[in-house]
Each structure stands twice: as structure tokens, then as C-alpha cells.
Amino acid sequence: MTTAVFPGTFDPVTWGHVDIATRARSMFSRVILAVAHNSTKTPLLDLETRVALATRAVAPLDGVEVVAVDGLLVDFCRDVSAGVIVKGLRGGSDYDYERPMALMNRSLTGIETVFITGDNALSHVASSLVRDVARHGGAIGRYVPEGVVDAVSAALATGRA
Template identity: 45%
Template sequence: MRRAVCPGSFDPITNGHLDVIARAARLYDTVHVAVMINQAKKGLFTIEERIGLIESVTSDLGNVKVESFHGLLVDFCKQREIPAIVKGLRAVSDFDYELQMAQMNMGLTGVETLFVPTNPAYSFLSSSLVKEVAQWGGDVAHLVPPQVLDSLNAKLQQQ
């Protein structure tokens, strides 16, 4: 069975994330979406909310498993016998950072990293940008799935 992981904070998941996950799901038997727990960062959504949103927007794919993790991604991979990490690249600046991470991960455990160029429609997109635009009342409906938009608007109204 071919397995891969798509890691990230997904706070919230965007159409760009979803595009990379869906493309990985066509290539692998099982795609683990690893939602990173970063104690030093306070996210807008809780880990449980992020997992729920990702499960909701990937439910039609059928071969996606969503889990949280903390620590090293290569340890997550090793524990689950996942040989490959799939990462989306938006720009050359992403590549510089991600290449170093890929080389470190390969050196630590032999886990391969595959880079997927982002769909040009999402090349500018990030969760941080979505949150900022939404916070100021901007329309982000074309940047996130509908259920994420509803949750994002509800969460921002609570603040």
C-alpha cells in the first residue's frame, strides 16, 4: 500500500491545501493529513476544529485520514510507516525553505519529500492571508470551501 502525508497547520484549510491533498489522494492509496500542534502558536481554530473541517472537506476523497501531531514529522512518518511527504510549493521562496526541510528529513530517516507545484489560481494563498482578509470584512468565499467559510465567519464574530 502506497502512503503519503500532507502536513500543515491548516488554520484554516484553504482551497490551495485542498488542491494539494486531492492531487496526492489520486497518487497514493492513503494520504494522511497531519495537523501540526504548535504549543507556541495560538491558532484561530482548535486542533479538533481543524481536524473536523478537514475531514468534512475531504470526505468525498475516501482515502484521506486526518490526525494531529506534535514533534518531528519524520517521527509521525516512522510510527505509521509512511515513506513520503507531499508538500505544495507556491513560489521560489517556499522552495528554499522546503528543500532544507526535505534534505533534513531524508538525512534523519530516509523519508522522501515530493513537491507539487501549486495550482496558479492558489499561488498567493495562505491561511494567514485568508484570516486577515476575513477579519477586515473581505470576501474570501472563493479561497476556502463553503463549510470552512461558515466556520471562519462564526469564529470571527465570536472575537
């Protein structure tokens, strides 16, 4: 049984994230979406909301679970006996960003990173773009699972943006 960890901020979770989780689950017996607290980012949605939305989004996927993570990803991977880290790639710039982290993670613990190329139909969907569209009053419903639109709207209404 191989456990894979799919880390991210998931601010907010998108259909692209669900696509990667679905395809990762077809390769690994257990997939954990590790919703990260990243001290270098100021998320629109709080950690509890991001975990709840991600949990709802992957609920139909057997063998996929969601956990909040604080600290080094490789420590979390060791704690859950993960054999691999999964990262989704939309394009070359994602690879350029993710490759050094994959090499560092392997250097620290020997854990490998598997890159999964995102669905072409979703390659333009990024959480940062979804947030930006929402901030400017645009419709984001087709890019995100149920519940996300309301959570993003509520966060924007409270001035978290």
C-alpha cells in the same frame, strides 16, 4: 501501498490544500493530512476545529484521511509507515522555506519529501492571507471549502484573532 503524509497547520484549510491532497492521492495509495499542533504558532482555529474542517473538505476523496499530530513529523511518519512527505508549493519562496525541512527530515529518518506545484489558479491562496482578509471583513468563501467561513467568523467574533 505507499502512504504519503501531507502536513500543515491548515488554519484554515483552503481549496489549495484540497488541490494538493487530490493530486497527492493520484500518486499515492493513501494520503494522510497531518493537522499539526505547532508550538511556534498561535492558530486562529483550535486543533479540533481544524481537523473537523479538513476532514469535511477531503471527505469526497477516497484514500485521504485527516489526523491531528503533535510532536515530530518524522515520528508520526514512522508510526503510520509513511513512505513520503508531501508539500505543496505556490512559488519559489515556499521552496526556500520547505527545502531545509525536507533535508532535515531525510537526514533524521531517510524519508523523502515530494513537492507538488500548486494549481496556478490557486497560487495566491494562503491560509495566512485568508485569515487576514477575514479579519478585515473581506469575503473568503471562494478560497475555502464549506464550513470554513462560519468557523473563521465565529473565531474572530470570540476575539481569537
